[in-house]
Amino acid sequence: MRNQRQPAAAAWAPDSLLERFRRTRNLSRDLAKGLNEADMTVQSMPDASPVKWHLAHTTWFFETFLLRDHVPGYRLFDERWPFLFNSYYEAEGERLSRPDRGLLTRPTVAEVLAYRDHVDEAMVDALPLLMERHGELVELGVQHEQQHQELLLTDLKHLFSRNPLGPAYAPVHATITHAQPARDLPLRWIAGAEGLAAIGSDGQGFAFDNELPRHPSWLTPHALANRPVTNAEWIEFIADGGYAGAALWLSDGWDWVRREGVGAPLYWRGGPASGWEQFTLSGWQKVDPLAPVTHVSFYEADAFASWAGARLPTEQEWEAAAQGRDPLGGNQLDHAAPVAPRAEDGGGVDDGGFASLFGNVWEWTGSAYRPWPGYRTAAGAVGEYNGKFMSGQFVLRGGSCATPRGHARASYRNFFHPHQRWQFTGVRLARTL
CATH class of the missing domain: 1.20.120 (Four Helix Bundle (Hemerythrin (Met), subunit A))
Structure with a gap:
């Protein structure tokens, strides 16, 4: 080790x-x-x-x-x-x-x-x-x-x-815990750190081997969205033909859309006329327009970012923004009745202006999952834990509503293949300044 x-x-x-x-x-x-x-x-x-x-x-x-x-x-x-x-x-x-x-x-x-x-x-x-x-x-x-x-x-x-009965794992009252009706949190841009930034675990607590070693990374001028993309914004993307043409999509992504017949996030059904529903851990529920969109693939996240005139953040940009912020905050798993992704209002914004950097939904980055400079595989069987998967996958950051509280941190690197979306995966936009 x-x-x-x-x-x-x-x-x-x-x-x-x-x-x-x-x-x-x-x-x-x-x-x-x-x-x-x-x-x-x-x-x-x-x-x-x-x-x-x-x-x-x-x-x-x-x-x-x-x-x-x-x-x-x-x-x-x-x-x-x-x-x-x-x-x-x-x-x-x-x-x-x-x-x-x-x-x-x-x-x-x-x-x-x-x-x-x-x-x-x-x-x-x-x-x-x-x-x-x-x-x-x-x-x-x-x-x-x-x-x-x-x-x-x-x-x-x-x-x-997959069950036609749509069974519920937990009742609605256990998964939706708004103290008051959520309000729309307008999207705004927050300028990120520039120049040299220290990326990777700082050694203050546990770290998986893929978070090491800490190393300098150069950040060019950029900004991150203050919150994740919402369901309402995704519905606009669908209505504007987001899934209907190849122009917004990576080639592999467009092949995936056509092959799999994808036209909405995983677990969605319905449409503009009848209204959208999504399957949740409480069974079928109406889509909350203000909640962050979830169960989208990297391909979908990248296409949406292109449609929005933005891009996905690099994982270094995301980590620099998250450093010094409380990883114990946000909507995370505390007990056996899990919460669902939920809308953020002003009460969920940290002192830097960000909402849901930790919890709610994992956020796709535009970064391929590769080793940090100087990475070494641990000895023995446990050396297979992370390193051998550093091919063909993309990095997600921040944790989700199903991540046990205390498990996430700024340097934590999750990773999945670009077509996978059964995890609580969402999108935070970035742009170059």
């Missing part, structure tokens, strides 16, 4: 890490409460995984990289299960094909939960030893599970969206 910088000492206090370990493990179980066995087993597409698999895989991570490797005398809960619940670690050997995860009717949910109990008990018993020698791996396991908590929700949303 040579390029995974240790957090500050205060963040590494054993009691603090034990509390976060327990809270994270409990939240995963809470997110699955109320689901039946079928809800947790079915897989709706190869990109998504069943809830049961997420619960087991995050447990396998702790069992494999901590208990098996670093706790003398530990015995695997079931020697057959590493084949089932390894994700993509070539160094860990053969594994079940990703599209086949939904075929795992066995083990049952009850057996997976027993697996979690077994590993949790062993982890708590071994934590003093693990903290002394392998604290960075414990932290990595917690952060890894937080990533899967967001994936669990977005994968479940995709599954439920």
Whole structure:
């Protein structure tokens, strides 16, 4: 783990890490409460995984990289299960094909939960030893599970969206929490930093290896929008023929639009005459015109930016704007009843004039996912965590309504392929000055 910088000492206090370990493990179980066995087993597409698999895989991570490797005398809960619940670690050997995860009717949910109990008990018993020698791996396991908590929700949303009954995961009152009716927040431009900027983790807390090393980056004059693009603005884009002609689109993007028959964000139905609806974690709901648009691909984000006479920000521009701002603010996941992307009004604007830099929706940047200058892959199987995916993907920043609060930071780099949009992905515009 040579390029995974240790957090500050205060963040590494054993009691603090034990509390976060327990809270994270409990939240995963809470997110699955109320689901039946079928809800947790079915897989709706190869990109998504069943809830049961997420619960087991995050447990396998702790069992494999901590208990098996670093706790003398530990015995695997079931020697057959590493084949089932390894994700993509070539160094860990053969594994079940990703599209086949939904075929795992066995083990049952009850057996997976027993697996979690077994590993949790062993982890708590071994934590003093693990903290002394392998604290960075414990932290990595917690952060890894937080990533899967967001994936669990977005994968479940995709599954439920395919059900003709339109089932709700959470009631409306749990997902829409406006204290007062939201007001339109006019779009305005905020000038960004210019010249040399320090980009990447500053070492004050945990960082994934892809956030390192910190390095200088030159920023030319630019401005960022004060808020993400709204549903109302996206409806204007549709009405103006945004999906109807090739002029706004990258070549690959236009091929994707025609091949897939794309004419609106994922989970939208209806149209100008009947009105737009979108599938949410509370089932089918009317599109809120003031909420940020979500579930759009990089291709769509880039085409919209062209239509708006703007562009997508670089990830360096985005990070420079986010530095020094509170990553704990905004609309993020706090408990098992997740919120949905929601409209911002003046009350959600920070002291720099930005709304929703953290939370609400992940924001596409125009930057390809590549290593920072000086990046080195960590030794061992955990070196496969990020580096080998640095090809053909684009970077998103900021976190979403399904990102566990405390997981995001200014240097955090999320990444997806340009056609993917089942995550809570949105758009913040930029322009060159």
